[in-house]
Amino acid sequence: MQKLTITRPDDWHLHLRDGAALKAVLPFTVRQFARAIIMPNLKPPIRSVADAACYRDRILAAIPEGQQFEPLMTLYLTDNTSPDEILRAKESQFIKAVKYYPAGATTNSDSGVTDILKCDRIFEAMQQVDMPLLLHGEVTDNDVDTFDREKVFIERHLIPFKQRFPNLRVVLEHITTSDAVQYVLSANTIAATITPQHLLFNRNALFKGGLRPHFYCLPILKREEHRQALLQAATSGNPKFFLGTDSAPHTRTSKESSCGCAGCFSALHALELYAEAFESVKALDKLEAFASFYGPDFYQLPRNTERITLSKTTWRVPDEVPFMESGLVPLGAGQEMTWQMV
Ligand SMILES: NC(=O)N[C@@H](CC(=O)O)C(=O)O
Numbered sequence: 001m002q003k004l005t006i007t008r009p010d011d012w013h014l015h016l017r018d019g020a021a022l023k024a025v026l027p028f029t030v031r032q033f034a035r036a037i038i039m040p041n042l043k044p045p046i047r048s049v050a051d052a053a054c055y056r057d058r059i060l061a062a063i064p065e066g067q068q069f070e071p072l073m074t075l076y077l078t079d080n081t082s083p084d085e086i087l088r089a090k091e092s093q094f095i096k097a098v099k100y101y102p103a104g105a106t107t108n109s110d111s112g113v114t115d116i117l118k119c120d121r122i123f124e125a126m127q128q129v130d131m132p133l134l135l136h137g138e139v140t141d142n143d144v145d146t147f148d149r150e151k152v153f154i155e156r157h158l159i160p161f162k163q164r165f166p167n168l169r170v171v172l173e174h175i176t177t178s179d180a181v182q183y184v185l186s187a188n189t190i191a192a193t194i195t196p197q198h199l200l201f202n203r204n205a206l207f208k209g210g211l212r213p214h215f216y217c218l219p220i221l222k223r224e225e226h227r228q229a230l231l232q233a234a235t236s237g238n239p240k241f242f243l244g245t246d247s248a249p250h251t252r253t254s255k256e257s258s259c260g261c262a263g264c265f266s267a268l269h270a271l272e273l274y275a276e277a278f279e280s281v282k283a284l285d286k287l288e289a290f291a292s293f294y295g296p297d298f299y300q301l302p303r304n305t306e307r308i309t310l311s312k313t314t315w316r317v318p319d320e321v322p323f324m325e326s327g328l329v330p331l332g333a334g335q336e337m338t339w340q341m342v
């Protein structure tokens with residue numbers, strides 16, 4: 001196959017940041033995707049409908065002249081979010097989900113939820129108005145091994161949670177383990193996003209010939225058997241699994257540090273990365289539904305009608321793209337790719 005034409009996809013998990021960073025990265029996403037679910041973990045986080053409205057305006061203002069893009073906004077859940085804010089969010093129309101970060105689990109999650117049991121009134125409101133809940137599904141307990149934090153979150157928190165709120169629609173974000181795949185398959189009203197890094201790399205990538213901070217994201221890359229389970233899920237044609245890049249830009253200096261930030265930047269070449277992953281298991285025919293159909297179906301939004309084309313061309317991922325004061329290193333910098341968006 002030399003060309004692959006599919007419906008224009010959407011990114012169901014994206015970090016755009018703000019200010020100059022937003023202006024630098026947004027054009028990459030706009031080139032590939034029609035819409036994206038915008039993560040609210042700014043400093044300070046997007047906690048109210050008013051915050052989300054202002055942030056949405058800043059995103060709209062940063063869209064390059066003459067191009068189309070629809071930011072789908074989210075609210076950052078805290079211990080103090082009120083059920084009324086959920087009702088207002090639903091009425092706003094432009095807020096499509098509420099994001100749950102366990103406090104301290106990942107980048108800018110300090111104001112996240114300290115105990116999932118404290119938020120039952122909010123979850124009741126969400127279930128009532130059918131507002132989806134997006135989960136960063138990791139426990140933060142120091143006595144739980146970093147590589148087990150997703151699995152333990154599912155066992156300790158998600159399974160009991162889903163029993164309390166069976167009708168609340170949930171997305172388990174950026175899944176990284178076969179345990180997550182199994183759980184999502186077994187439960188109702190739950191879907192999952194899968195990133196390009198978790199489909200293409202296992203944890204060896206973090207240590208190849210030395211410490212590789214640009215492969216460090218959360219949840220952290222896992223063993224090969226988990227990567228295989230994710231690849232199988234993504235290419236299975238099951239609508240519970242759809243595209244969410246988790247493209248999370250950090251400056252080169254903040255990643256190449258004695259305490260480097262978590263996050264991989266993939267907005268530059270997200271579709272190409274997914275195409276490589278799908279082709280590796282001869283499943284390119286499953287890419288369109290994963291990238292362009294199952295996400296809007298879950299969010300009850302219309303599928304896009306425009307089409308985009310990838311062509312079989314060899315090219316090299318640049319070492320860096322311009323970003324803030326120290327540049328931005330894309331996922332797989334320097335590696336050869338065999339698909340390119342036209
Ligand atoms: N995935 C990451 O490693 N980082 C994300 C936060 C997140 O999605 O957990 C970020 O905002 O940098």
Ligand SMILES: [Zn+2]
Binds near residue numbers: 106136173218219
């Ligand atoms: Zn996360």
Ligand SMILES: [Zn+2]
Binds near residue numbers: 013015248
């Ligand atoms: Zn993320």
